[in-house]
Amino acid sequence: MFQTDFLVIGSGIAGLSFALKACAFGDVIVITKKENYESNTNYAQGGIAAVQDENDSFELHINDTLECGGGLCDLKAVEVLVKDGPQGVKELHNWGVRFTRDKEHPERFSLGREGGHSRRRIVRADDLTGREVERALLEELKKKPNVMVFENHIAIDLITKPAGSGQTRCVGAFAIDRQAGGIKAYISRVTLLASGGCGQVYLHTTNPAIATGDGIAMAYRAGARVANMEFIQFHPTALYRNEERAFLISEAVRGEGAILRRINGETFMERYHTMGCLAPRDIVARAIDHEMKTSGDKHVWLDCSPIGAEKIRERFPNITAECLARGLDITSEPIPVVPSAHYVCGGVITDIEGRTNIEALLAAGEVTCTGVHGANRLASNSLLEAVVFANRALKTAVELLEKLSHDEIDPRQYQYGKVCSTDYDGVFISHTREMIRLTMWDYVGIMRSNKRLAEARKWIKAFSEEIEASYLSSPLNPELVELRNIAQVAELIIRCALLRKESRGLHQNSDYPNRNDKKFLRPTVVERKN
Template identity: 50%
Template sequence: MTEFCDVLIVGSGVSGLSFALKAAAFSSVTLITKKNSADTATNLAQGGVAAVLSVEDSVEAHINDTLVSGDGLCDVDIVRIVTTEGPDRVRELMELGVRFQRGRDGEEFDLGMEGGHSTRRVAHASDLTGREIERALLAQVAANTNIRVLENHLAIDLLMESKASRRGKGGKEGDRCLGAYVLDRQTGEVEVYYAGVTVLCTGGCGKVYLYTTNPDIATGDGVVMAYRAGAKVANLEFVQFHPTCFFNREVKNFLISEAVRGEGGVLINRQGHPFMKKYDARGDLATRDAVARGIDAEMKATGDDCVFLDISHKPADFLRERFPNIYATCRQYGVDLTQVPIPVVPAAHYMCGGVLVDEWGCSSITNLLALGETACTGLHGANRLASNSLLEAVVFAHRAVHWLREHIVAIRQLPALAVDPWRAGGAEVLDESILVTHNWNQLRQLMWDYVGIVRRQKRLDLIQNRLTFMLTEIKEHFFDYLLTPDLVELRNLAVLADLIVQSASLRKESRGLHYIVDYPEKNDRDFLRDTILQRPVPGR
């Protein structure tokens, strides 16, 4: 079966939904998501959206904070674009029904403070900002008859011009994206979605690590599909570890927002001693890379399984009102944050690299765009400033729609190409308990142990050897057996792990989120640049 549309969006987070709503004004839009529409990293975002929304703030201050956090690798022009256009995009979210917290004295916003920021500039909806944004955007999308939403549809690979034929006479070599092969999880059938423009909004890669704050969908699908198709990907060594994930064996991927430290929370060890000043002069409000390394060093020095975040010195009523979700979840598992410190550990949180795009969200492949965490725009550099991600998503979604409006007529006039159906594997069902579960668990453990907060070249070499064997095995099974969602995600995770390791091995210095013991200093002479990888020959 072949479906046709002007725009195919893969992913239903804030970037995909924002783009869909605006693009639907002049084009037909199909949005696919591999689980339910609300199963996104956006939905889990607690902190908020960073933007200049107060007369006490300035664009220049936001630019400076972003550049300091990015440790030399931010694209200054992109930083200026995002911080300048950001306030208008935040107010657009309000017009779409997002209910940000208002200030106590009638101010438009109750702005929060987070690590790395020089002033309060984070608009939030208590500590459930992502859920509130997702709620409002999904309601708008559901009411729009020009947007078709397909849940439980998993994109497998991109359709490429170089693999297609024009009127059956053979295709010319090229790199135009024509859509995607998509697996219907309910029927098990692989369908062809032919589109003038394809937009990858698949989120991050947290599930490549053993411990993560990300939802189960975060398997790096968009980045890997783009890479396999021949697109440039950049800066994949910069994986941000959130410093404070709730440490409890019964709770999966629940983070304790950076805003807790912004409101006065202090990191302490098991003896009750504050420790961050030992590792960074900024203390508890240092940038995420510094705080995560500080916690990692403290845990290694003490041998403890976690550290603690103490905000019990603040009024209990304030804490319950400011952090209702965090308070309720911690209390559910026996921790009353108004009385005792919260046990926390770092966990994989955000992918600062991704598909390399320009200022309009366009990748190196014609008619293939990437937005949100899937993209590498140049905003984050070597380390993302807290709450800049939702801002980046809405700004670039708006800019990408502007690009689409300028090009949609020409795109519709491109000649149609014949696309081959998906080449199915054999009729045999793979025993996933052997291949998928074993390799999935092994991969995530290896990445946590060898490519975590602190790295060594010897460990990178060891995991590279193991990944080579694993990739070969997965590739053989991928094309020999009936396709399943778990096998698709395992394939993507293994390729993504390999790309992260390659990128980390290429950067022989320590910068931002990439700290390698063999090269502890920054080297601006040789490495003040992006780490770019590109598959030499597009294809599967």
């Protein structure tokens, strides 16, 4: 058993930036599922949206975010996001993040533009922003002697206790040490959930294999309120290839002038939105999905020729290299693209200070529902949200630290069972995982219907019952823990989708094709009872 002041679950931008600041106030333990470079942050190509230019303004960025969010954004949270954004970028720069500079004005950052943005405001590190941010934060973290990072650990469940007046307090988490093969209890005064998203719930995703929705599932089981899980963002342009993790073609490519075309060469986005190829992601993804289903084509083309070969190589070196490695020269050939599950706009409900409804459990990043994204996230607001609200959660954590002492813990209280890393039914786990992901892709994808959602609910319920029976009767292993979380998150997505009887943003139901502000201009909130 380990005791610490701050326990951070996850090693993306939210978790790492929080840890870097929290270590000034106490000891920090970070547990992360795999190597410390694996997270959705690491795969973020586009950049961080923040007002930097005299031709831009907070008001314009706020309006772009609200317009994209389909009426469900929390205005106060959006204002915090946008107004705290420039300071967040400055802090990242001070920590050593090497943002790309403007060639003509090297004292300034080079600013990109992406779908839904009315101005150039995307600060980036070429087309590998996420990787560069994590590199800098990890390098900085290594200098902190009171921060311990435990890699190859998978959190199983939060540890909670009654806190009086019907409240619950989080006092840490159980985790499997994948290398040593044991279960450990991490006891903390304050816990930050920063475990990222849940793209692996779907068959086709841009997310890494570790994005199995663990934080959302654990928090829900512990009694945290969860909202807006129906709003799953499908990135419009993932490279059309049969790979476990779809390679993302950044929205910035369209921001620089690339054009979407059908297989026959015809353009189509002008028929769906006045901004054409720079329309918000949900609209572009639905347009591509509709064009593919109408034509029977397996993908559409992203034509980069308007950008020019030299600028493509200069502006998108990683995308160019990755495509070349797959036999595709994007300076002379169009890119075959399809939509792919990318981001969850819902999650564990927090206020603007990072608090959940469980005492001493804070959350930041994609695992949360802060209200900033509403029914659809504006491009490059995700890394911004992570750094802004992790910073605000830190202030809350420091206040909690002054009030909460370490409980007297009897280690015998926290025996979670046995771990078995080799002797388990791998066929059951791999088969069930793929069946859940296929069910979600086919029935709970870009376009939904009551019939499809009901069918999905039936199948996921059956899978969940089998998984829970195996979970309760077998020694634990990391794959079974992930499978349990995937099933739990799938159930939450379907449940929220069935509750929202309208079409709005990322949730489109053919049985309710219109938006209904009278009944559904509110978040979809679910909570586990008893």
